[in-house]
Amino acid sequence: MESRICMNELCGALIAAAGGFRKGWALRSGGFAKLCDKCGTVYEQLAFCELFHLEDTGWRECTSCGKRLHCGCIASSAFVELLENGGVNCVRCSNSFKHKSSTSEDKPDECGISVENSVGEIRSSVKMFKQSCDGTGYDDDASTSHMKQEEIQTTSTSISIYNATSESAHEPNVKYREITGVKDVQTELTIGLASSSSQNPVFFPTEERELSKPYSSLQHGPWAPHILPRVPKSIFPQGFDANSSMSSQIRVARPPVEGRVKNQLLPRYWPRITEQELQQISGDSNATIVPLFEKVLSASDAGRIGRLVLPKACAEAYFPPISQPEGLPLRIQDVKGKEWLFQFRFWPNNNSRMYVLEGVTPCIQSMQLKAGDTVTFSRMEPEGKLLMGSRKASVCTSIQDSRISAMHNGINTIENISNMSDYSNLLQSLKRNTDSHLNLLSRNVNSPIGDTKSRADSSFQPDKKRSRNIGSKSKRLLIENQDALDLKYTWEELQDMLNPPIMHPSIVTIEDHEFEEYEEPPVFGKGSIFTLRSSGEQEQWAQCDSCSKWRRLPVDFLLPAKWTCQENIWDQSRSSCLTPDELNPRELEQLLGMAKGNEYHKWRNSMSHKPDQEQGPSGPNQTEQPVATTTKHPRHRPGCSCIVCSQPPSGKGKHKPNCTCTVCMTVKRRFKTLMLRKQQRQSEREAEIIAEKGQLKLGPAPNKETEVKQSTSSSGKGQLDLNVDPHRVQDNHASTTTHAISMMSLLQAANQPLEMYMKQNGLTSLISEPQASSGSQPLPQASPGPTTPTVQEDEPQGPNHKDNGS
DNA sequence: GTGCTGCATGGGA
DNA sequence: GTCCCATGCAGCA
Numbered sequence: 129m130e131s132r133i134c135m136n137e138l139c140g141a142l143i144a145a146a147g148g149f150r151k152g153w154a155l156r157s158g159g160f161a162k163l164c165d166k167c168g169t170v171y172e173q174l175a176f177c178e179l180f181h182l183e184d185t186g187w188r189e190c191t192s193c194g195k196r197l198h199c200g201c202i203a204s205s206a207f208v209e210l211l212e213n214g215g216v217n218c219v220r221c222s223n224s225f226k227h228k229s230s231t232s233e234d235k236p237d238e239c240g241i242s243v244e245n246s247v248g249e250i251r252s253s254v255k256m257f258k259q260s261c262d263g264t265g266y267d268d269d270a271s272t273s274h275m276k277q278e279e280i281q282t283t284s285t286s287i288s289i290y291n292a293t294s295e296s297a298h299e300p301n302v303k304y305r306e307i308t309g310v311k312d313v314q315t316e317l318t319i320g321l322a323s324s325s326s327q328n329p330v331f332f333p334t335e336e337r338e339l340s341k342p343y344s345s346l347q348h349g350p351w352a353p354h355i356l357p358r359v360p361k362s363i364f365p366q367g368f369d370a371n372s373s374m375s376s377q378i379r380v381a382r383p384p385v386e387g388r389v390k391n392q393l394l395p396r397y398w399p400r401i402t403e404q405e406l407q408q409i410s411g412d413s414n415a416t417i418v419p420l421f422e423k424v425l426s427a428s429d430a431g432r433i434g435r436l437v438l439p440k441a442c443a444e445a446y447f448p449p450i451s452q453p454e455g456l457p458l459r460i461q462d463v464k465g466k467e468w469l470f471q472f473r474f475w476p477n478n479n480s481r482m483y484v485l486e487g488v489t490p491c492i493q494s495m496q497l498k499a500g501d502t503v504t505f506s507r508m509e510p511e512g513k514l515l516m517g518s519r520k521a522s523v524c525t526s527i528q529d530s531r532i533s534a535m536h537n538g539i540n541t542i543e544n545i546s547n548m549s550d551y552s553n554l555l556q557s558l559k560r561n562t563d564s565h566l567n568l569l570s571r572n573v574n575s576p577i578g579d580t581k582s583r584a585d586s587s588f589q590p591d592k593k594r595s596r597n598i599g600s601k602s603k604r605l606l607i608e609n610q611d612a613l614d615l616k617y618t619w620e621e622l623q624d625m626l627n628p629p630i631m632h633p634s635i636v637t638i639e640d641h642e643f644e645e646y647e648e649p650p651v652f653g654k655g656s657i658f659t660l661r662s663s664g665e666q667e668q669w670a671q672c673d674s675c676s677k678w679r680r681l682p683v684d685f686l687l688p689a690k691w692t693c694q695e696n697i698w699d700q701s702r703s704s705c706l707t708p709d710e711l712n713p714r715e716l717e718q719l720l721g722m723a724k725g726n727e728y729h730k731w732r733n734s735m736s737h738k739p740d741q742e743q744g745p746s747g748p749n750q751t752e753q754p755v756a757t758t759t760k761h762p763r764h765r766p767g768c769s770c771i772v773c774s775q776p777p778s779g780k781g782k783h784k785p786n787c788t789c790t791v792c793m794t795v796k797r798r799f800k801t802l803m804l805r806k807q808q809r810q811s812e813r814e815a816e817i818i819a820e821k822g823q824l825k826l827g828p829a830p831n832k833e834t835e836v837k838q839s840t841s842s843s844g845k846g847q848l849d850l851n852v853d854p855h856r857v858q859d860n861h862a863s864t865t866t867h868a869i870s871m872m873s874l875l876q877a878a879n880q881p882l883e884m885y886m887k888q889n890g891l892t893s894l895i896s897e898p899q900a901s902s903g904s905q906p907l908p909q910a911s912p913g914p915t916t917p918t919v920q921e922d923e924p925q926g927p928n929h930k931d932n933g934s
Numbered sequence: 935g936t937g938c939t940g941c942a943t944g945g946g947a
Numbered sequence: 948g949t950c951c952c953a954t955g956c957a958g959c960a
Binding site for chain 1: 949950951952953954955
């Protein structure tokens, strides 16, 4: 058994992991402490404020007004006012609590909290504050303890779990169990001390504690300070500023002031929850909500994988300690009162941990969250229940966050923000901000209904960290790829996308720069869906904010934030909410289905580039088939002819076997061609074998590579025909021994733009409509093409290719 | 082929 | 250089 010297230099007792920490006691607040039996030095303690709170625990209740005071940890410091003498004041009645010191002889039956720092630093210390508990709070007069020390002595394993289910939380005799095997225990309110394992006990004196070490041995020792800035009472009357102003949001989420920098939560995790949101969460109950932290959902968080990566510091500070990667099941209640069960666990990662909540997908979907939105974690007091809220990445927050970001960047102060109009300030802040930040905003402008790509969503993240994501991973974003180019909106373009609610701004001159000042903040356009008719004509569909019906609008109409049927000036017959939907349910479903993956910038692209007017699926019975941007591949737009986009949809909505749409016909033809080619290769091999046999007699066979080279050059500039006309293939079979396949030629064939191919081959458009050839690369009407698509888009093309088969 | 799981990788602070 | 964490990805079911 490993022995250790007591870290208390004045003590120096040799303490064994097995027996040295004989004295352990549970906090009513749900934590444990262990101390040297000789000197009383506490080695590990869970400050209750940093974990779940049990009902009636974790609080001090003002004996005068009943207002619950918190111990003063970062998470809930809103409720205390520090006193110069180290005490805390009830912010309501100013009744203060005494600072009680303790000695080694004065060991507490249960842990209390003391405030021992006159400059606002609160330390949770077992030694210095003796309190008993009567179950209603922390009352010095209480003499009874529901927890007998004998019951709670830690053993050599030093691992205990305080099974704090709602029932047991009130029971005098609280059950304990070993942490091993607790995975199956649903520990909604489990408080535990993941102390050092029996195999590897770790104890650190304060100075040596490293925050990267497991939770158990860190942060929650008696010396672990929860440092708070001293907050003037006047600005902090109720814990949270009733005005959900930016400053109040920042103030609510105070980080530790100094010292253990690593222990500080990064600003991006500070909860910016507003009073309004708090009320929404708490509902009608009298419960107090303690905002813990928040996180902007990344693409992975919001993805289907169902794992929400938790900031390490937050996870370790506010979630129960876990010592095994499997972690614990965790119940978290959403704002609707629905409880979700997640698995809170971690992955070992570079000598550290990555904390994740698993199984969040249903919850994320229920909240209709996507990347870029924010999830907030709070704790309901006194129950200690974990709560999960959310905030959409709305324009408002982005404006606000932009301000915050700008301020963080030293761009604007609160003062000059207040001096400027919101709009002007936003513009100014944004304009001065990085291009990426700007682009992030712009990319989401007028984004259509439905899920957009997660990357785009994540790019909407306002703060600096998030904004840098867009360009961080080279794999994710090559600057020259199409997506990146799509991001390159100019500032002027972005301004165009802002739809000020009134059209006549007043002009304000600030530092020789003129700004348009609007009475109301700018809004981004309402989402809409862009479709392509069989005629090639683009149109826009917007949903009435009043009746939710979808109306057809001109494609170039920029929607305001709110739009109703009454504003449908283009179609008087449908300028009333009483007018039925233009689309039948099926069409509507189709439209909405296609909204997924549709993105403004793609529409914009198609507008600016005068899109490739290739037709989507359109048959004789589909006189009007809206074509949204493809979701198959992020770079592809309607009409993209690449091999990816030509594939039939997989999964839901798969085309029927007898479907004769362009895509299906293409695939069928390709398949046929592929089979023919396979046969052809087989024939080639056979012929080769025969030839080789013959060569054995006549002489050495030509190098295969040479053969390939020769054959490639003879088959039209090295291009490969994946979709050669079967008949021609048949006809030319005799001479196709020269056809060879290489990966490069396959790729070339697959990437051959349809338009180029058609142009080079003098083929007509795939669609019969004349508009279809009005793309950026007009397709010559070399011959009166058939009205049914002539699909040969993948035939091999060299720049001078004339005839594939011959 | 698809989805899940656990870990690895690498950019950025 | 260290740490965090978003995401990639191999292995597996």
